[in-house]
Amino acid sequence: MIDVDVVLEPSFRKKINRSIIRECEAITIRNTTLEAESRCKKICPYDTGALMRGHSTTISDTEGTVRNRQDYWVFVVFGTSKMPARNYPQVVVNSLYSENYMSRTFKTQLVKKGVLD
Numbered sequence: 001m002i003d004v005d006v007v008l009e010p011s012f013r014k015k016i017n018r019s020i021i022r023e024c025e026a027i028t029i030r031n032t033t034l035e036a037e038s039r040c041k042k043i044c045p046y047d048t049g050a051l052m053r054g055h056s057t058t059i060s061d062t063e064g065t066v067r068n069r070q071d072y073w074v075f076v077v078f079g080t081s082k083m084p085a086r087n088y089p090q091v092v093v094n095s096l097y098s099e100n101y102m103s104r105t106f107k108t109q110l111v112k113k114g115v116l117d
Contacts, residue, residue, distance in 0.1 A: 002093050006102060016115050024109035026061040031105050032096065033057050033064025039092040040066055045076060 054070035079085030
C-alpha cells in the first residue's frame with residue numbers, strides 16, 4: 001500500500017475559517033484520488049483490459065483509496081519468479097508528487113473560495 005500524507009501547519013488553520021479548509025481538503029482528496037485512478041488505468045500493463053477495468057476508488061472527506069479487484073494485481077505489481085515487477089501504482093504516485101498535484105489543487109480551491117488571491 002502506498003500512503004501519501006498531507007500536513008497543514010496549525011498556524012495556517014488558525015488564520016482562516018476551518019470549514020473552508022475542510023471543504024478544500026475534501027475536494028483535493030477527491031480530485032487527486034480520481035486522477036490517480038485515471039492514471040493507473042492508462043499505464044497499467046496488459047492489453048486485455050481486465051486489470052484496467054479492475055480499478056475503483058473509495059473516497060471520503062479525509063481519505064481516498066484506489067484499489068484493484070483483480071486477483072492477479074499483486075503479481076503484476078510485485079512480480080513473480082518468472083515475471084519482473086511492474087509497480088505502476090508507485091509510478092503514478094511519483095508522477096503526482098513530482099507535479100505537486102495535490103498542492104496545486106489545494107491552492108486552486110483556496111483561490112476559488114476567496115481565501116487566497
